[in-house]
Amino acid sequence: MQTKKEFRKRDFFYLLPLWLLSLIVPDADDLYSYRSKEFKRRELYYLGTVLLLPLIWSDPHFHHLMVLAGIYAILALGLSLFLGYAGQISLGHAAFFGIGAYTTAILTTRYAFPTFLTFWASAATAATAAFLIGKPILKLKGYFLALATLGFGEIFLVIVQETQTLTGGVIGIFGIPWFSIAGFSFDTYLKQYYLIWGVLLGLFLFSKNLVRSKLGRASLAVAVSEDAAKSVGIDVAQIKIKVFVMSAAFAGFAGSLFACIMSTANPEAFSLGFSTLIVMMVILGGMGNLYGPIFGSILLTYLMDVLGRYQEWSLPIYGVILILLLIFFPDGIGTRFGIRLIYLIGYWAKKKKRDEGKL
Amino acid sequence: MSLLLVDEITKEYDGVRALDRISLEVEKGTIKGLMGPNGAGKSTLFHLISGMEKPDSGKIYFKGKEITSLEPNEIAALGVGRTFQTVQTLGNMTVVENIMTGMHLRLKGGLISSGLWLPWIKRTEKEALKEAKEILDRLGLLGRWKSPASQLPLGKQKLLEIGRAFAMKPDLILLDEPASGLTPAEVEQLSERICQLKKDGVTLFVVEHHMGMVMEIADEVVVLDRGKLIAQGPPDVVRGDSKVVEAYMKGKRLNNYR
Amino acid sequence: MVTWSSIPQLLSSGITIGAIYALVALGFVTITRASQIINFAQGEFVMLGGVITFFLLKGLNLPYFLAGLIAIIIVVMIGFLLQVSVIYPLQKASVLILIIATLGASIFLSSTSALVFGTLPKALPPFSGEQPIQIGELTIVPQSVWVLGATFLLLIVLYLLSHRTLLGKAMEATSTDPLGADLLGISRNLMVFLAFGVSAGIGAFAGILITPIYFTSYNSGTLLGLKGFIAAVLGGWGKNSGAILGGFVLGIVESLSVVFIPSGYKDGVAFAILLLILYFRPKGILGSPFIDSRRW
Numbered sequence: 001m002q003t004k005k006e007f008r009k010r011d012f013f014y015l016l017p018l019w020l021l022s023l024i025v026p027d028a029d030d031l032y033s034y035r036s037k038e039f040k041r042r043e044l045y046y047l048g049t050v051l052l053l054p055l056i057w058s059d060p061h062f063h064h065l066m067v068l069a070g071i072y073a074i075l076a077l078g079l080s081l082f083l084g085y086a087g088q089i090s091l092g093h094a095a096f097f098g099i100g101a102y103t104t105a106i107l108t109t110r111y112a113f114p115t116f117l118t119f120w121a122s123a124a125t126a127a128t129a130a131f132l133i134g135k136p137i138l139k140l141k142g143y144f145l146a147l148a149t150l151g152f153g154e155i156f157l158v159i160v161q162e163t164q165t166l167t168g169g170v171i172g173i174f175g176i177p178w179f180s181i182a183g184f185s186f187d188t189y190l191k192q193y194y195l196i197w198g199v200l201l202g203l204f205l206f207s208k209n210l211v212r213s214k215l216g217r218a219s220l221a222v223a224v225s226e227d228a229a230k231s232v233g234i235d236v237a238q239i240k241i242k243v244f245v246m247s248a249a250f251a252g253f254a255g256s257l258f259a260c261i262m263s264t265a266n267p268e269a270f271s272l273g274f275s276t277l278i279v280m281m282v283i284l285g286g287m288g289n290l291y292g293p294i295f296g297s298i299l300l301t302y303l304m305d306v307l308g309r310y311q312e313w314s315l316p317i318y319g320v321i322l323i324l325l326l327i328f329f330p331d332g333i334g335t336r337f338g339i340r341l342i343y344l345i346g347y348w349a350k351k352k353k354r355d356e357g358k359l
Numbered sequence: 360m361s362l363l364l365v366d367e368i369t370k371e372y373d374g375v376r377a378l379d380r381i382s383l384e385v386e387k388g389t390i391k392g393l394m395g396p397n398g399a400g401k402s403t404l405f406h407l408i409s410g411m412e413k414p415d416s417g418k419i420y421f422k423g424k425e426i427t428s429l430e431p432n433e434i435a436a437l438g439v440g441r442t443f444q445t446v447q448t449l450g451n452m453t454v455v456e457n458i459m460t461g462m463h464l465r466l467k468g469g470l471i472s473s474g475l476w477l478p479w480i481k482r483t484e485k486e487a488l489k490e491a492k493e494i495l496d497r498l499g500l501l502g503r504w505k506s507p508a509s510q511l512p513l514g515k516q517k518l519l520e521i522g523r524a525f526a527m528k529p530d531l532i533l534l535d536e537p538a539s540g541l542t543p544a545e546v547e548q549l550s551e552r553i554c555q556l557k558k559d560g561v562t563l564f565v566v567e568h569h570m571g572m573v574m575e576i577a578d579e580v581v582v583l584d585r586g587k588l589i590a591q592g593p594p595d596v597v598r599g600d601s602k603v604v605e606a607y608m609k610g611k612r613l614n615n616y617r
Numbered sequence: 618m619v620t621w622s623s624i625p626q627l628l629s630s631g632i633t634i635g636a637i638y639a640l641v642a643l644g645f646v647t648i649t650r651a652s653q654i655i656n657f658a659q660g661e662f663v664m665l666g667g668v669i670t671f672f673l674l675k676g677l678n679l680p681y682f683l684a685g686l687i688a689i690i691i692v693v694m695i696g697f698l699l700q701v702s703v704i705y706p707l708q709k710a711s712v713l714i715l716i717i718a719t720l721g722a723s724i725f726l727s728s729t730s731a732l733v734f735g736t737l738p739k740a741l742p743p744f745s746g747e748q749p750i751q752i753g754e755l756t757i758v759p760q761s762v763w764v765l766g767a768t769f770l771l772l773i774v775l776y777l778l779s780h781r782t783l784l785g786k787a788m789e790a791t792s793t794d795p796l797g798a799d800l801l802g803i804s805r806n807l808m809v810f811l812a813f814g815v816s817a818g819i820g821a822f823a824g825i826l827i828t829p830i831y832f833t834s835y836n837s838g839t840l841l842g843l844k845g846f847i848a849a850v851l852g853g854w855g856k857n858s859g860a861i862l863g864g865f866v867l868g869i870v871e872s873l874s875v876v877f878i879p880s881g882y883k884d885g886v887a888f889a890i891l892l893l894i895l896y897f898r899p900k901g902i903l904g905s906p907f908i909d910s911r912r913w
Contacts, residue, residue, distance in 0.1 A: 206475070209473060212484070215473050220456075225449065228448075230431035232435055232464070232527055233432045234460075236432070242470055
């Protein structure tokens with residue numbers, strides 16, 4: 001009898017945080033609540049956390065990680081519109097990220113453009129590239145679309161590496177200035193944090209509006225049934241292109257910020273491996289909602305950081321974790337179910353240990 | 360004037376004639392039934408009318424305009440809605456959003472303006488939501504307006520798909536086997552809704568196997584068999600036509616030979 | 618810029634690398650025919666073939682032939698392992714997830730290779746001597762002859778296996794008509810399992826053939842795999858003959874491209890061809906049993 005009581009107390013300690021977490025973490029199944037105003041309170045919690053966290057925890061490494069996570073989140077957010085909402089595949093988004101980064105790099109270092117301008121120019125070039133490449137490619141589906149986007153990504157890398165005079169080739173471009181607006185320069189991690197998460201917030205709201213609108217519904221329709229979409233007058237090809245261009249613009253914004261943060265731009269960062277990583281962020285976070293990619297980017301940025309300590313073991317472990325995550329969380333961790341599952345696994349493991357201890 | 364005119368349509372697949380010089384008309388404000396045993400070419404005809412496939416020869420006219428070579432979404436824009444044999448509800452959205460998707464052509468909103476949620480977008484969306492809910496109410500689906508569409512039972516999903524087509528405010532709706540998979544009670548409900556649609560001014564062209572339902576709601580029936588049009592006319596007349604009986608019975612007759 | 622007179626030379630090296638692309642492409646098609654899956658880790662099988670043989674040869678001092686044989690067997694085991702641990706659990710997953718999973722496997726294999734065998738490029742000794750053969754203006758390395766010869770030999774063996782043995786016929790059946798084969802009692806999973814093994818074996822074989830000419834290192838698999846895939850699409854997706862034809866065509870075109878464009882862009886040629894093919898003729902040169910306008 002005593003054992004049963006003990007269990008209850010301990011269970012409570014496990015279940016309470018789980019319950020709290022499930023209050024905070026968005027549930028991908030809760031469709032309409034996202035796309036409506038009824039979600040406001042939870043979102044204020046998130047907003048508050050995002051705003052206050054770096055002030056509470058002032059470790060510069062943490063700030064640095066969150067800066068990176070924020071950039072990747074912008075990238076993943078855009079990609080999730082294309083991947084999760086429109087239901088397509090892209091393995092080449094690192095190229096748009098790269099186009100954005102190089103646009104900013106070239107314009108600031110060679111032509112002394114202000115970073116505020118290059119921010120928009122980067123998105124514009126990335127969007128243009130997406131428009132040009134999208135028209136022919138988006139007629140494809142499934143594996144072939146994946147392959148075509150992959151091909152585009154590789155061609156981008158080859159071009160960057162070969163056009164030495166423009167892009168600095170394999171070495172890249174150095175000396176990109178800090179991002180600055182009207183003289184105010186974002187030179188510390190803390191300032192960069194607010195800059196990037198501010199941009200993310202803006203783009204997030206923009207995305208939310210998009211998803212709630214006629215374009216959002218059209219994209220979702222295209223993802224489920226192109227025939228049904230056509231039958232209500234939706235121009236499927238046009239929708240795909242619009243979403244593709246939009247996601248590339250986001251990548252362009254992210255690339256621009258990335259260039260300013262890292263102050264260098266070189267081709268290594270824009271490989272197929274990186275495209276895979278971003279897609280993974282979208283999948284991991286859960287493809288059904290807009291918080292997913294943000295969640296996924298924070299998670300994976302941290303994972304990368306942790307793995308980095310293992311040097312040459314980092315990639316093999318990364319490969320294994322990737323596969324395991326796909327097998328066990330194909331719908332993403334960023335759902336209530338995912339969080340519960342992790343917790344339950346941990347709980348069950350500890351319970352087993354306790355049982356064995358008792359015996 | 361006929362709303363829809365099909366003129367000598369022929370379609371072949373790998374040498375098999377799915378449709379052989381089919382001609383028919385659908386008058387505005389009527390319900391026309393399209394029947395025939397399996398493989399007769401009914402769904403093929405719908406695919407051709409709605410633009411999903413192109414005929415090998417012949418022409419199709421809608422409201423006097425030739426639509427033979429138009430894309431499905433262009434044909435939809437002219438006022439043709441349709442449902443599908445395997446119901447294509449948009450399961451990743453809520454019930455009401457399915458209807459609102461049907462209103463796509465009637466709503467305003469570009470990429471940037473939607474993203475910025477400009478005041479007129481807000482207004483349009485609000486009105487759309489209101490109208491969508493009204494449509495759901497008439498279909499008896501209002502209670503579940505916020506649920507994901509995938510959670511509805513099949514009968515209600517079929518109604519939802521019809522609602523989506525109706526939301527386009529089309530002149531013509533092509534219904535592809537709306538009654539398949541439904542219980543008798545649901546078929547009753549469906550018939551009522553279809554008649555209601557007719558009262559709302561929509562012309563309907565219905566492919567259906569369910570004889571009872573077709574006989575009840577159709578003003579005229581067309582029967583296909585193996586790509587050829589074998590009978591046309593009011594339901595009672597067609598039902599008694601010997602060619603029609605033979606087409607449907609041939610399956611049974613083979614059985615008797617055992 | 619390279620001159621026109623070097624065309625015969627370029628042609629011969631193009632045919633040599635083309636044979637390798639053909640083998641890699643064949644590996645892709647084997648798996649796809651059995652399972653509709655595209656294995657992005659295919660290139661790693663090639664890499665591992667070369668790298669493991671090197672290790673067995675130089676590290677354990679095994680005779681060349683034995684080293685090669687054991688390496689192939691090991692890579693086949695790895696192929697089986699891949700199917701069981703990654704593909705089988707994900708059989709119901711979406712296309713996107715399968716793609717990322719095989720990419721993940723590719724990352725795992727290449728980085729583990731770097732970990733275990735080091736990052737330095739490995740070169741294997743040529744099969745029969747280093748003295749290049751002169752035919753007129755053409756200089757051919759004996760290894761190239763081996764590559765072509767062995768490739769054709771393998772193709773004949775594979776053809777015989779798939780058409781003369783029961784198992785081979787079962788695999789063919791599964792590719793042509795999965796449902797029918799299933800109803801006949803042919804276990805789909807077993808066929809996919811075997812397909813992975815066969816693919817891995819072909820890949821490893823190709824790796825051993827090519828390493829004496831071009832070095833192999835932990836990261837050469839990825840690019841090779843992609844090019845092999847492109848070759849398969851180019852020749853006619855889903856057809857064995859398409860894979861082979863595509864391989865040679867890609868090899869030759871890529872090799873000859875340096876006459877027209879700066880050599881640094883050579884790797885991009887394959888991808889440019891890919892985009893062109895996907896846009897103008899996704900079926901590939903010989904047409905494809907898989908591509909039907911609605912599905913792809």
